[in-house]
Amino acid sequence: MDSTLPPSPPAATEPALRLTGLVKRFGEKVAVDGIDLTVPAGSFYGLVGPNGAGKTTTLSMATGLLRPDGGSAVLHGVDVWTDPVTAKAMIGNLADGVRLFDRLTGEQLITYTGMMFGLPREEITARTADLLALMDLREAAGTPVVDYSAGMTKKVSLACALVHAPRILVLDEPFESVDPVSAANIEDVLRGYAGSGGTVIVSSHSMDLVQRMCDHVAVIAAGRVLAAGTVDEVRGGQTLQDRFVELVGGRHHSEGPQWLRLS
Incomplete structure (x- = not known):
């Protein structure tokens, strides 16, 4: 009898992010109501929902910017709130509404961010040059960020999120106000x-x-996950737009009031 043991099955790939029972309240309002979500490692994951759905609040708790009232957020096996230093070192974060050190120039801001992550100065210099070129910001490298347009500010913020080559990028509306050529490059x-x-x-x-870029998606409304999975699973043969409207509701079929009709 052959006593050779069969090879062990490969270990399951640890998810990049696992949210369990995540809750956040602001006074009487429940912004996030027990969200469970698993983001596979190596995925391009979309988070969609109407305004006020809890998307930004969820991402803020997942990345250590906002402490949850309940539940946990785990990045590659590291709890964001019990070991925040290790967890945040893995994250490149483009958060909505976070103030930048905008009296620095674009080049200084990216350099400073690289220094905070402990990169060698020579490496920071090379990466900063690469990112300024990538974001089409070379001509504005010496301009204070406070004088940037909304699109330029978004691009330099993304450069800062990328400079330390994180394991996970968390991007809140990354293409908002960005011109089409820069968006295609990004x-x-x-x-x-x-x-x-x-x-x-x-x-x-x-x-x-x-639908074009992501392989997974979660639809969130009223602080809860309505559907999650691969894009094909969630849309179920429809366009993602139609499936989103079906899940979230609120679609009004109306031509508007009579006074808006010009003929």
């Missing part, structure tokens, strides 16, 4: 990043963008 970089094993989580109102 899409290429994000696809390459995810293709090499990085994980991208993107919150967006653009169903077309999510």
Whole structure:
């Protein structure tokens, strides 16, 4: 009898992010109501929902910017709130509404961010030059960020999120106010990043963008997950836009009031 043991099955791949029972209240309002979500490592994951659905609040708790009232957020096996230093070192975060050190120039801001993550100065210099070129910000490298347009500010914020080559990118509306050429360049970089094993989580109102770029998606409304899975699973043969409207509701079939009709 052959006593050779069969090979052990490969260990299950640890998810990039696991949210369990996540809750956040602001006074009497429950912004996030017990969200459970698993983001596979190496995925391009879309988070969609109407305004006020709890997307930004969820991402803020997942990345250590906002302490939850209940539940947990675990990044690659590291609890965000019991070991925040280790967890945050793995994250590249483009958060909505977070103030930048905008008296620094674009080049200084990216350099400073790299220094905070402990990168060697020579490496920071090279990466900063690469990111300024990628974001089409070379001509504005010496301009204070306070003088940037909304689109330029978004791009330099994304450069800061990328400078330390994180394991997971969490991007809240990354293409908002960004011109089409820069958006196409950024899409290429994000696809390459995810293709090499990085994980991208993107919150967006653009169903077309999510359907085009993401392989997984979660629909959130009223602080709860209504559907989650691969894009094909969630949309179920419909467009993602139609499936979203079906799940969330609130669609009004109306031509508007009579006074808006010009003929």
